[in-house]
Amino acid sequence: xxxxVRFAPSPTGLLxxxxxxxxxxxxLLAKHEGxxxxxxxxxxxxSRYNPESEEEFITTLKWVGITFDEGPHLGGPHAPxxxxxxxxxxxxxxxxxxxxxxxxxxxxxxTPQELDEMREFxxxxxxxxxxxxGNWRDASAEAVAAAEAEGRPFVIRQRIPRGEKIVIxxxxxxxxxxxxxxxxxPVLIKADGMPTYHFASMVxxxxxEITHIMRGxxxxxxxxxxxxxxxxxxxxxxxxxxxxxxxxxxxxxxxKRHGATRxxxxxxEGYLPVALKNxxxxxxxxxxxxxxxxxxxxxxxxxxxxxxxxxPGRFDLDKLRWLNGHHxxxxxxxxxxxxxxxxxxxxxxxxxWENFVDEExxxxxxxxxxxxxxxxxxxxxxxxxxxREYVLAALALEIERVLTLADFGEAVEFFLVDAPTIDPKAxxxxxxxxxxxxxxxxxxxxxxxxxxxxxxxxxxxxxRKYAEDNGFEKLGPIVHPTRVKLTGKTTGPGLFELxxxxxxxxxxxxxxx
RNA sequence: GCUCCGGUCGUCUAGCGGUUAGGACAUCGCCCUUUCACGGCGAAGGUCGCGGGUUCGAAUCCCGUCCGGAGUACCA
Numbered sequence: 001x002x003x004x005v006r007f008a009p010s011p012t013g014l015l016x017x018x019x020x021x022x023x024x025x026x027x028l029l030a031k032h033e034g035x036x037x038x039x040x041x042x043x044x045x046x047s048r049y050n051p052e053s054e055e056e057f058i059t060t061l062k063w064v065g066i067t068f069d070e071g072p073h074l075g076g077p078h079a080p081x082x083x084x085x086x087x088x089x090x091x092x093x094x095x096x097x098x099x100x101x102x103x104x105x106x107x108x109x110x111t112p113q114e115l116d117e118m119r120e121f122x123x124x125x126x127x128x129x130x131x132x133x134g135n136w137r138d139a140s141a142e143a144v145a146a147a148e149a150e151g152r153p154f155v156i157r158q159r160i161p162r163g164e165k166i167v168i169x170x171x172x173x174x175x176x177x178x179x180x181x182x183x184x185x186p187v188l189i190k191a192d193g194m195p196t197y198h199f200a201s202m203v204x205x206x207x208x209e210i211t212h213i214m215r216g217x218x219x220x221x222x223x224x225x226x227x228x229x230x231x232x233x234x235x236x237x238x239x240x241x242x243x244x245x246x247x248x249x250x251x252x253x254x255x256k257r258h259g260a261t262r263x264x265x266x267x268x269e270g271y272l273p274v275a276l277k278n279x280x281x282x283x284x285x286x287x288x289x290x291x292x293x294x295x296x297x298x299x300x301x302x303x304x305x306x307x308x309x310x311x312p313g314r315f316d317l318d319k320l321r322w323l324n325g326h327h328x329x330x331x332x333x334x335x336x337x338x339x340x341x342x343x344x345x346x347x348x349x350x351x352x353w354e355n356f357v358d359e360e361x362x363x364x365x366x367x368x369x370x371x372x373x374x375x376x377x378x379x380x381x382x383x384x385x386x387x388r389e390y391v392l393a394a395l396a397l398e399i400e401r402v403l404t405l406a407d408f409g410e411a412v413e414f415f416l417v418d419a420p421t422i423d424p425k426a427x428x429x430x431x432x433x434x435x436x437x438x439x440x441x442x443x444x445x446x447x448x449x450x451x452x453x454x455x456x457x458x459x460x461x462x463x464r465k466y467a468e469d470n471g472f473e474k475l476g477p478i479v480h481p482t483r484v485k486l487t488g489k490t491t492g493p494g495l496f497e498l499x500x501x502x503x504x505x506x507x508x509x510x511x512x513x
Numbered sequence: 514g515c516u517c518c519g520g521u522c523g524u525c526u527a528g529c530g531g532u533u534a535g536g537a538c539a540u541c542g543c544c545c546u547u548u549c550a551c552g553g554c555g556a557a558g559g560u561c562g563c564g565g566g567u568u569c570g571a572a573u574c575c576c577g578u579c580c581g582g583a584g585u586a587c588c589a
Binding site for chain 1: 516520526551
């Protein structure tokens with residue numbers, strides 16, 4: 001039987017990294033097993049419904065490269081893929097009748113106030129809080145009929161069996177069991193006629209032939225209800241896989257309060273989809289050996305359910321940054337430029353930086369200025385149009401000293417301006433050297449020609465010759481002033497390479513300025 | 514309160530009865546070198562939450578305990 005899994009988000013807001021990990025594991029499993037990955041929208045809560053949310057999901061998933069075989073945007077043999085539409089189609093109404101007829105569900109007419117009082121009483125008496133029968137589980141048919149005749153609003157609850165053990169076999173955690181008496185009777189159909197997750201999701205999983213219910217561990221508590229529901233219908237139970245969650249720095253469930261949890265924010269900050277996938281996959285999963293940096297193909301070929309781990313993991317931004325740098329370094333300058341151009345023009349990159357407020361500026365440094373970051377990136381676009389080869393050469397020199405796509409803006413800036421902004425401290429130290437003017441004139445008078453390699457070798461030899469002729473034992477006093485004059489900075493690519501890329505004209509112009 | 518899940522260097526992890534407890538990020542040092550990176554090498558960092566067992570032998574199995582987390586909605 002082919003593996004079939006589903007990513008079933010509730011369209012209430014943004015797609016955050018926790019949900020992404022959930023989606024990623026399923027995607028990887030489906031790909032690895034040659035199975036199917038299904039997208040289903042669980043929009044049964046009308047009060048929390050957010051119409052922009054579904055688009056956010058589709059955009060994010062597309063950016064990150066998680067694909068589906070069936071879904072609302074794709075169609076498929078089990079359409080519709082939105083629960084609100086499935087409700088309209090009468091799927092749940094029909095099935096709840098089956099349950100009612102079997103006695104596996106019952107109507108409950110409790111008012112909200114009654115429910116509140118019940119919980120208050122339970123709390124006061126240190127009892128388990130929940131609906132363990134209430135007034136309606138064992139109500140007579142007459143009482144139910146009378147309440148219904150009065151037109152009183154009701155919900156339909158699942159009649160959890162009593163006095164039994166409910167056992168599930170979780171693929172990651174093994175056997176988990178509950179006394180059924182500790183499981184409360186969940187609402188299956190709300191007063192507005194909409195099904196709850198507990199009902200709609202299980203029904204859909206059954207009819208969509210889902211083989212593995214993969215979800216976050218926060219669902220373990222409701223697993224016995226779900227198992228009991230499958231049993232009540234007489235349906236075979238799918239395999240339960242309760243994945244560990246990703247938690248924030250404080251060890252609590254990751255939420256919007258922890259800052260950048262929106263996946264598209266990572267896109268906007270210049271993280272590569274492959275790096276994000278690689279990183280996210282490594283929280284809670286490991287290939288079993290020591291490999292960590294993986295391409296998407298490797299991720300797919302190495303992904304096994306048995307590599308899943310039970311304990312929650314923390315989100316370590318440093319490691320993401322390292323991995324992102326690693327993946328950037330795997331790319332050719334050409335591929336980097338294409339990626340960069342796409343990145344810079346993405347609407348979410350632009351809105352992110354335009355509205356960026358640096359909430360945690362690095363001490364002693366000015367806060368990050370989003371608009372300035374965008375301006376630098378735009379310079380790359382501009383130059384790529386008029387001189388792609390030049391930009392490519394500049395990128396090639398910076399690839400190994402960059403962690404995100406956004407970093408390229410600053411890294412490459414000095415190549416793309418008429419005159420570099422000189423760091424005052426660097427100028428004070430190196431441009432005040434007595435031999436500086438003479439040195440610069442000497443270099444300007446001896447331009448290189450030929451290929452990049454030849455030019456690099458030329459400047460290498462040239463500066464060494466200057467050092468020798470003028471009695472400098474070390475190259476530092478020659479190299480540093482030149483670097484500051486040409487780039488405005490004390491750090492950056494090898495000086496000779498950078499000179500070769502700038503070329504004789506720009507060199508002369510900057511040196512003699 | 515009740516129910517369940519989890520617990521190996523700061524962080525992510527390997528480990529499945531016999532390992533000097535391995536790797537990665539971060540940190541520090543050295544090498545490379547014109548700087549910054551990259552890369553290479555190395556160091557520091559873990560009494561495997563704790564306490565009992567079982568065993569010749571336990572991070573690994575059992576019991577207890579502590580701590581952390583989740584659920585406890587007509588949300589998912």
